[in-house]
Amino acid sequence: MGITRREFVAQMGAGAAIIVGVPTLPTLPTPPTDRSQKWLILPSQPCIRVIGVGGAGTLVLDRMAGIGHAGIDLITVDTDAQNLRFRRAAVKLHIGEAVPRGLCGGGGRVEYGRGAAEESRERVHAVLEGADVVVVVAGLGGGTGTGAAPVVAEVARRLGALTLGVVSLPFEFEGQRRRRQAANGVRELADRLDTTVVVPSRALVPPADSNILLSHALERVDELMLQATQSLTVPLVQPGLINIGFSDYRELFNQSGPALVAAAVSDGEHRARGAAQALLEHPVLDGVDLRCASAALVTIATGMGDDDLTIGEIDEISTVLYDRLREAMVVLTNVQDPTLGRGCRVTLTALGLDKVLGPDPALC
Ligand SMILES: Nc1nc2c(ncn2[C@@H]2O[C@H](COP(=O)(O)OP(=O)(O)OP(=O)(O)O)[C@@H](O)[C@H]2O)c(=O)[nH]1
Ligand SMILES: [Mg+2]
CATH class of the missing domain: 3.40.50.1440 (Tubulin/FtsZ, GTPase domain)
Incomplete structure (x- = not known):
């Protein structure tokens, strides 16, 4: 078990x-059969x-x-x-x-x-x-x-x-x-x-x-x-306002093959655009044609999460990244990371990069 x-x-x-x-585990209680008892149903x-x-x-x-x-x-x-x-x-x-x-x-x-x-x-x-x-x-x-x-x-x-x-x-x-x-x-x-x-x-x-x-x-x-x-x-x-449901998540990662990740942080007035642009300059993406990616997960992290991210910033990030990703299915999410203070971090996980990475990983 x-x-x-x-x-x-x-x-x-x-x-x-x-x-x-192998640990012995506690068994969960069985649901009540008596209708007078109520169960609190929490989203799983x-x-x-x-x-x-x-x-x-x-x-x-x-x-x-x-x-x-x-x-x-x-x-x-x-x-x-x-x-x-x-x-x-x-x-x-x-x-x-x-x-x-x-x-x-x-x-x-x-x-x-x-x-x-x-x-x-x-x-x-x-x-x-x-x-x-x-x-x-x-x-x-x-x-x-x-x-x-x-x-x-x-x-x-x-x-x-x-x-x-x-x-x-x-x-x-x-x-x-x-x-x-x-x-x-x-x-x-x-x-x-x-x-x-x-x-x-x-x-x-x-x-x-x-x-x-x-x-x-x-x-x-x-x-x-x-x-x-x-x-x-x-x-x-830690669902933010731009959320990913488990079924979308499953579809995104199911048999998506080799992937690369890059992340960049920026702060100041144009922190969102700055982070997205710095991300594309990341050495891991040097020489990588992101048009080969079949899908991508973009995670935007800010110090206060939903209370600290504007529509304009989301637009700026997507404009910069979509230009390079072209046909890929892109899923955006946002999370809170208090260590960022007023900064913004953008993380890109580019999926389905068989042409770039496999079958013999040239990057080894
Ligand atoms: N990110 C990171 N990578 C490391 C570090 N130390 C080693 N590596 C990398 O990870 C590879 C595997 O090293 P380890 O994880 O120490 O090896 P191991 O899997 O424990 O294997 P054995 O000790 O040989 O049984 C190395 O060849 C390095 O490339 C570290 O501190 N941080
Ligand atoms: Mg070891």
Whole structure:
């Protein structure tokens, strides 16, 4: 049996715990048969679970946990028990205990990550059961994320969840072996995910920027993976005035294939147009013909959400972006992000980019 929302909330309240077995779950009460009793019918909200796999995936989830989005369940999965110990997600799943080297990660070996996830399939199943949407987050190139993420995606898909991925590709300097492993990983994931958002790390550090510290470069990757994960999930749990219903959402992401994400922030008088224009200059979109996108999700975030976004600003953003997206089906959403103050952030997830990214991801 899977984990209910109630159990997630209980886990959060009690502080995070490493799950070592399939949990026993509380059973929900049956509806009253006596007509004198009344049930309060609340609009049902889809169950969204974000699952970070391996070192990079679990770090991105830490950032999400720091923001604290109500209604999104966070799960971290790793072969590295030490890493899990420091992560903040409500549910932590240590995989591969029975595989030799069980406590300290996969050491870059994809077979190890895959074997660990296979051995723990039942527990992965238990933490994902009941989810309507599963977002798998991982840095590709290493052992655990690359090996285990496809197994996690397969479990989620078999459970009938809309299964999305946010994955990073390695930097150039990480070497050919990691890049090859990542390229294989993307191919394996593509067969199991409805939509795979790819974050090409090396595009985030253009040659002119080579003096950047490694830690800052990694932060850029973390940040874009976070924006991607948020834009796939937050509009569903925090509806703004420009809303997306679950059926539209499902249609948008169902078997949409490879995707790219870019985000930009601007403030001042023309913050909306400024953010949209900066977004199109994002290095990830350099050389990408957005006319190839079959669809796109545009998320507009402002400090006060609905109380802080004008029709004129929405118009400005759509005018700038529609010009580049042309025929794509575009869905607009807006969310609140108090950290933006008076600023405005626009995030674009361009879907169906088979011609740009597959089948051999040239960006690896
Ligand atoms: N965004 C981000 N990416 C990282 C970070 N560290 C490593 N990566 C990227 O993610 C890839 C996989 O690294 P990890 O996630 O550490 O590896 P793992 O999946 O835990 O695999 P093993 O440790 O080998 O079992 C690397 O090749 C890097 O490209 C980080 O701090 N942030
Ligand atoms: Mg690791």
